[in-house]
Amino acid sequence: MSKSDKTAKPDEAYDEAYDEALPRLQLALVKMQQQALANGEKVLVIFEGRDAAGKDGTIQRITEHMSVRATRVVALSKPSDVELSQWYFQRFVSHLPAGGQFVIFNRSWYNRAGVERVMGFSTPADQEDFLREVPLFEQMLVGSGIRLVKIWMDVTKSEQAQRLAERKNDPLKVLKSSPLDAFAQPRWDDYSAARDEMLRRTDTVLAPWVCVKADHKKTARLNVIRHLVNTLAPPPIAKTVEAPDPEVLFQFEIAALTDGRLCN
Template identity: 70%
Template sequence: MSEETPTGAAYEQDLQRLQLALVRYQQHAIAEGDKVLIIFEGRDAAGKDGSIQRITEHLSTRATRVIAPPKPSDRERSQWFFQRYVQWLPAAGETVIFNRSWYNRGGVEPVMGFCTEDEHEHFLREVPAFEGMLVDSGVRLVKLWLDVSRKEQKKRLEERRTDPLKVLKSSPLDEAAQSRFDDYTAARDGMLRRTHSDEAPWTCVRSDQKKPARLAILRHLVRTLAPQAIASEVEAPDPAVLFTFELGALSDGRLAR
């Protein structure tokens, strides 16, 4: 069965198998003291929430935390930019998932005018060194950029406005997601170029089709984090859905424009 067109039954079967592999890895991670940090970034309505739900569904609630950073307080705004995020970093045996992260300053803040040009530039210069320190300290860092097309984003944002079960996903920034789509594209391109590194690479996920994207993410996490005995039982993600960032992806159609 192709990952690009999973039927309902095939999708559920693959999902459960991959979730089981992730559970087995977390058992290993707790025993070995792995410190796992997974960063989810992407445009509004790119599928971050749903993907995170599938990851955490069967994981330990004590060893897993999902962080959606709130708006910084006045005190936090006066601190070193990365300072507020340090409190949420994983300890031994923990998995922390950021549903948006310090990369707000790489996209949302400069597009919406929530930071200055100098603050944005300073962030882009500092973040590779900050992430390098995390990796050097033993943090297993995975950075995921979920990419969605203009057309699919418009459809999903409209569903948020009209479906009462999705109303809590709505945000005052939703309208700007479409009207400033090109600005967000430019910010994304600059952020990926300048914050992708050997120590902390970006992995891009084409998420117009939610189910293939979720399966690809689960496969990537298992194959990236788990020991060989577990990872070898999981197929590699479809490269048409998930791939390591490279400059060519900015112009060859793999990332939405």
């Protein structure tokens, strides 16, 4: 497949390649988790991204064959009145991984820098405190032995519009819908500005962001799994999996805000 085809819609040949690659990559994930269990490793993967960026489907493929007991997907609802009165990070702490656990946050504390900012669910002072504190918080997590991976999934405005429309029209996707979906397109530019500031201020050496071009769901899924294996697995396992395609998944850098790699 040529480079120009990598963001195109899948054809039959590509679907066959995906169907061949996915089980092989999932097997690498299983082997990786076996080692993590044996070594008592604590793994935390954070998925963030625009509405309908493909987080749910990617997480499903990651966890499909992993240990039910040792794997958790955390997708918290809006905070209660009691939680609103607590330290902001407090409600997330109880969900952090213990030894041998693989935890995925499907959205996380970064809600404060995204939807809360755009929708006015927290004050500008709260948002500024968060952006100042989160690098320190994540530094403590990494210092405690947690292996932290942060993934931003990005889609174009037109692709998001198509996916949101599918949610409305497909009864099997109705549970993916949210009242906030109605604001995703009208406030696209606000979400872009929030994303840019979040990535710029919370990308650190200890807790870097990787960004994924996710218009092509299957390409995104394969590259995310490759990244996880290459990042988290011991070398004998990691070397069996090719590196992610840098045109699909790339380490965040400031230049990405203006050079077209992120959707505006």
